[in-house]
Amino acid sequence: MNETVAEGLFYLTAAAYVAASVLFLRFLARGKGDVGLLGPRLIGVGASLHAVHIVVASLVLRVCPVEGIHFPMSVASMSMAVAYVLARKRLKIEVAGAFIAPLALTSLLASRFVGNAEPSARMKGAILPFHVATNLFGVALFTLAFSAATLYLIQEHLLKKKRIDGVFRRLPPLDVLDRAEHRFLLAGFPLLTIGIITGTLWARRVEMGSSSEVLRSIFGYVTWVVIAAVLFLRAAAGWRGRRAAYGTIAGFGFAVVVMMLYLLRTPSQGTVTASLDRAAPPVASPSVVAAAPSVTASPERGGHEMRP
Amino acid sequence: MTLPVVVIGLSHKTAPVEVRERFASGSEILPEILARITARAEIDEAMFLSTCNRVEVIGLPKLAGTHEEATRLASHAIREALREHIGAHSVEELREYLYERTGEDAVRHVFRVAASLDSMVLGEPQILGQVKDAYDAAVAAGALRSHLSRCVGRAFSVAKRVRTETQLGTGTVSISSVAVDLAKRIFGDLGDRTVLLVGAGEMAEAAAKSLGQQARSIRICNRSFERAANLASHFNATAAPIEQLESELVMSDVVVASTSSKSFVITRDLVKRVMKQRKGRTLFFVDIAVPRNVDPAIHEHIDNAYVYDVDDLQSEVAENMRSRQAEVAQAEKIVEAELGAWLQWARGLNVNPTIVALRAKTRGVLVAELERSLGSRLKHLGDADRAALSQMIESATNKLLHSPTTRLKQAAGASEGDDLVRAAQHLFDLPSAPTPEPSSPSVSTAPAPESEERLPH
Numbered sequence: 021m022n023e024t025v026a027e028g029l030f031y032l033t034a035a036a037y038v039a040a041s042v043l044f045l046r047f048l049a050r051g052k053g054d055v056g057l058l059g060p061r062l063i064g065v066g067a068s069l070h071a072v073h074i075v076v077a078s079l080v081l082r083v084c085p086v087e088g089i090h091f092p093m094s095v096a097s098m099s100m101a102v103a104y105v106l107a108r109k110r111l112k113i114e115v116a117g118a119f120i121a122p123l124a125l126t127s128l129l130a131s132r133f134v135g136n137a138e139p140s141a142r143m144k145g146a147i148l149p150f151h152v153a154t155n156l157f158g159v160a161l162f163t164l165a166f167s168a169a170t171l172y173l174i175q176e177h178l179l180k181k182k183r184i185d186g187v188f189r190r191l192p193p194l195d196v197l198d199r200a201e202h203r204f205l206l207a208g209f210p211l212l213t214i215g216i217i218t219g220t221l222w223a224r225r226v227e228m229g230s231s232s233e234v235l236r237s238i239f240g241y242v243t244w245v246v247i248a249a250v251l252f253l254r255a256a257a258g259w260r261g262r263r264a265a266y267g268t269i270a271g272f273g274f275a276v277v278v279m280m281l282y283l284l285r286t287p288s289q290g291t292v293t294a295s296l297d298r299a300a301p302p303v304a305s306p307s308v309v310a311a312a313p314s315v316t317a318s319p320e321r322g323g324h325e326m327r328p
Numbered sequence: 329m330t331l332p333v334v335v336i337g338l339s340h341k342t343a344p345v346e347v348r349e350r351f352a353s354g355s356e357i358l359p360e361i362l363a364r365i366t367a368r369a370e371i372d373e374a375m376f377l378s379t380c381n382r383v384e385v386i387g388l389p390k391l392a393g394t395h396e397e398a399t400r401l402a403s404h405a406i407r408e409a410l411r412e413h414i415g416a417h418s419v420e421e422l423r424e425y426l427y428e429r430t431g432e433d434a435v436r437h438v439f440r441v442a443a444s445l446d447s448m449v450l451g452e453p454q455i456l457g458q459v460k461d462a463y464d465a466a467v468a469a470g471a472l473r474s475h476l477s478r479c480v481g482r483a484f485s486v487a488k489r490v491r492t493e494t495q496l497g498t499g500t501v502s503i504s505s506v507a508v509d510l511a512k513r514i515f516g517d518l519g520d521r522t523v524l525l526v527g528a529g530e531m532a533e534a535a536a537k538s539l540g541q542q543a544r545s546i547r548i549c550n551r552s553f554e555r556a557a558n559l560a561s562h563f564n565a566t567a568a569p570i571e572q573l574e575s576e577l578v579m580s581d582v583v584v585a586s587t588s589s590k591s592f593v594i595t596r597d598l599v600k601r602v603m604k605q606r607k608g609r610t611l612f613f614v615d616i617a618v619p620r621n622v623d624p625a626i627h628e629h630i631d632n633a634y635v636y637d638v639d640d641l642q643s644e645v646a647e648n649m650r651s652r653q654a655e656v657a658q659a660e661k662i663v664e665a666e667l668g669a670w671l672q673w674a675r676g677l678n679v680n681p682t683i684v685a686l687r688a689k690t691r692g693v694l695v696a697e698l699e700r701s702l703g704s705r706l707k708h709l710g711d712a713d714r715a716a717l718s719q720m721i722e723s724a725t726n727k728l729l730h731s732p733t734t735r736l737k738q739a740a741g742a743s744e745g746d747d748l749v750r751a752a753q754h755l756f757d758l759p760s761a762p763t764p765e766p767s768s769p770s771v772s773t774a775p776a777p778e779s780e781e782r783l784p785h
Contacts, residue, residue: 112516180627182640184510185499185647193516195610258607261632 022080029073030132036066037101037125044118048190059117060108066124067101074098084149092156097127099160103204107164111200113192119167151218154211159275161208162247166272168201169265176262198261201268202254209247216244236281243274331475331674332395333434336406336426337377337384340448343425350414351383355465361413362469370398370405373476375466377441379458381448385410386438388476399430435479435670439663442483443490444497451496451652456487475677479670486666493662494655499648504538506641506648507614511539511582514612514634518542524580525565526573526594527587528555531616535584536563549576551587577602577611584614585621593621599633608632614641679736682749685758686732691725 040062047059074094078084083091104120107113171191178188191197219240250267253259259267338348353361358376365374365385373388389402407419407426416422429437440446444455463480466472472480491497508518515521523543525532528550536559540546546565549572550556556567568576570593577583577599587593594613603611608631615622615637627635698721702714709717732752739748752758 179514179634182636184513184644188513193512194514196516198610254608258604258609260608261610263608263631 022076026073026077026080029069029076030128033066033069033073034125034128036062036069037121037128040066040117040121041125044115044121048115048118048187059121060105060114063101063117063121063124064105066121067098067105070094070098070101070124070128091131092152093127093131095153096156096159096163097124097131099157100124100127100163103160103164103207107200107204111203112196113168113171113200115190115192116164116167116171116200119170120164123163123167147218147222151215151222154218155215158208158211158215159279161204161211162268162272162275165201165204165208165268168197168204169268169272172197172201172265173262173269176265194261198264201265202251205247205251205268205271209251212244212247216240232281236278239274239278239281243271243278246271246274331435331479331677332389332399332402332431333438333476333479334387334389334399334402334406335384335429335434335437336387336403336410337382338422338425338427339384339446340381341446342427347425348381348383351378351410352380353378353383353413355461358462358465359469361409362466362471364412365406365409366469366471368405368409370401373473374406374471375462375476375480377459377462379455382441382446384441386434386476386480388479395431403428403430432667432671435674436663436667438479438483439486439666442480442487443659443663444487445490445656445659445663449502450649450656451498453491453497456484456491459483459487475674482666482670486663489662489666490659494658496652496655496659499644499651503616503638503641503645504534506644507535507584507616507636508538508542510636510641510644511612511614512542514610515581518544518582520544521581522547522579523582523584524549524576525559526550526570526583526585526621527617528552528559529586529588531586532584533559533562535586535614535616536565539582539584540565543582547576547580549573574598574602578605581610582612582614583622584616586617587621588617589621590619592623594623594626596623596625596629599623599626599630603630603633610634612636616641676737678746679739679749682752682758683729683733683736686752686756687725687729689756689758690729691721694721694724 040059043059043062074091078091101120101124104113104117108116172194175188175191175194175197178184179194192200219237223237246267250259250264250271253267254264338351340348353376358378361376362374365371365376365387370389371387372390375386377384377386385406387402387406389398391398404419407422410422410426411417411419414422437446442456442459444451444453447455459480463472463477463484467477511518511521518539519542521543522545523536523539525536525546525548528548532548532550536546536548540563546560546563547568548556548560548563548565549568549570550559551570553567553569556569559565560567573593577594583594585594599611610632611634613622613626613633613635615635618638620637622635622637624635624637626633698717702709702717706717736748736752
């Protein structure tokens with residue numbers, strides 16, 4: 021029965037995101053429809069259904085929503101939708117829903133097909149769930165910053181080419197997008213920093229395993245450096261507008277690489293031995309963006325494989 | 329025959345500005361003008377519309393003889409009122425400037441004016457507000473009460489339909505409004521932005537009017553500081569000498585350049601320095617000077633700086649005008665459809681009194697016969713039987729008059745409507761009802777009496 025409810029909520033959420041996507045894309049392509057009111061509401065409805073779906077599904081499966089792959093992806097997309105709904109009016113970026121709705125839908129569907137809902141290992145201790153949760157919210161905010169930066173580049177290109185009708189009129193004003201991008205980055209950066217710190221603390225307790233894990237850590241640090249540079253150069257050297265947008269997109273790109281490395285890791289890393297219970301350090305779980313610390317523990321340090 | 333509405337006026341199409349300005353009137357003297365027009369015996373209802381490009385009197389004649397006769401008298405009265413209004417010697421002086429529309433054409437004209445199809449700038453939104461103001465003033469003065477009020481009210485619906493169902497009002501169609509629109513597309517709200525005018529001529533003044541209303545502050549930089557200070561005093565702005573141009577650019581967001589300089593006043597090197605000091609904050613130049621004042625290389629080579637010259641803005645204006653022109657046919661269709669509905673309703677006004685009279689007469693005859701019988705041969709009947717007979721009379725009236733009523737109403741919208749009305753009046757010896765029913769000047773100012781048949785929709 022509960023599975024049926026979770027399933028129904030999943031489809032309802034997807035339907036809300038589909039409807040919002042269609043509405044926004046129709047507006048961008050043809051300038052038709054009132055996206056200022058209905059679009060964000062549809063995303064809000066989708067995000068609410070999404071949150072209920074996550075709660076119900078995690079209760080049914082007895083899984084913490086930050087464990088495994090399935091749920092964190094879902095939580096990230098839901099957080100992004102919620103952040104959009106909360107910020108869009110203040111930042112006047114309603115049209116960014118044209119990015120948010122399809123991205124939320126894609127993440128929702130991807131979470132269905134990538135990984136299993138049930139993690140094969142449980143997270144132990146407090147650091148790791150905290151690490152994953154902060155990274156998830158960070159990803160959500162960086163996705164919003166990425167959306168604003170992309171829209172900015174489109175607007176800026178049209179303005180420089182002096183093509184100031186059609187799509188130009190439907191997108192938010194240039195400075196509004198620049199400001200929104202900056203604020204999302206500012207909000208996401210502390211979460212990323214906490215993710216990096218908790219990831220580093222965790223990484224000290226285990227040893228690096230495969231090259232993809234090392235790469236993941238490296239890209240996590242690179243993401244942090246790029247975002248930090250974008251924020252610093254904006255404040256110190258006036259790197260606004262196009263340069264900041266490119267930097268934001270680059271930072272988001274590195275974050276996506278980290279996520280892809282995590283999602284595409286080899287199955288051999290995904291085993292957990294029965295000796296888990298004896299393990300001194302807690303079992304690693306997905307580290308989504310920042311320095312990915314969830315690695316295979318060496319037999320010398322405890323004699324048990326860790327789930328990444 | 330529909331309502332004999334009369335429109336007499338002059339517009340940008342018929343009279344030059346020096347003539348139009350003689351007729352133009354502020355809202356404060358509207359009651360006086362309306363009182364003067366409605367005081368004439370020939371006019372039942374009237375509205376006075378005065379805008380920059382148009383002065384019109386829309387009137388509904390008091391019925392006297394035929395519609396044609398009433399229209400002719402009302403036309404003469406309105407012309408006289410206009411002559412008095414500007415103090416001309418004779419109405420002949422005005423003849424070449426005035427246009428006149430009557431009946432169906434007059435209603436179409438009112439609909440087209442409200443929908444901005446007759447405006448100098450096609451689709452401009454201000455006209456609807458101006459018509460509404462004129463309507464409110466006329467209602468308040470008691471000059472609009474009944475059928476003409478309904479006609480103007482209908483014009484608002486037409487305008488709303490045109491605005492929502494076509495793209496006639498989209499895009500901006502003047503240089504200054506395009507500049508303001510573009511600045512908003514870049515900065516969003518201009519309420520926290522500073523506008524710098526480089527130059528203090530007429531064009532700077534026009535820019536100050538349009539941009540200055542929305543910006544946080546205006547600064548004016550000019551070679552002649554005295555002239556800058558003079559203009560600044562009109563717009564609550566701050567003046568600065570041209571030597572301070574660099575520092576002024578640092579603190580401004582929108583720059584409108586309109587000097588008569590033969591070379592670039594704002595160069596690429598200058599803006600490079602300025603952008604460093606601004607820490608990359610966006611700077612938007614509107615160059616409305618010819619020759620240009622702002623180096624176009626700034627737009628291509630400097631990040632976050634945008635330069636739009638008069639050609640860029642003009643092409644946007646022309647593009648928007650073309651888009652609007654393409655919508656005219658659709659808007660005219662709406663006007664014609666609404667006019668058709670209006671005419672149907674207005675012609676119904678001609679048959680309604682005849683239908684009412686016919687029903688009253690039929691029912692009166694039957695009731696009188698019944699009363700006579702109930703007082704003699706049928707006086708033994710009880711209350712229940714009497715009630716049943718009354719009910720029978722009602723039913724008989726309805727059934728008997730169903731076909732004539734339906735046919736008269738159907739014919740109301742067609743040309744034979746008047747013939748049928750006259751035939752019915754002749755055959756049944758009904759009084760010939762005047763159309764439209766004149767309303768007493770002392771009645772309430774409610775625009776549409778409840779007794780009237782409702783318009784379609």
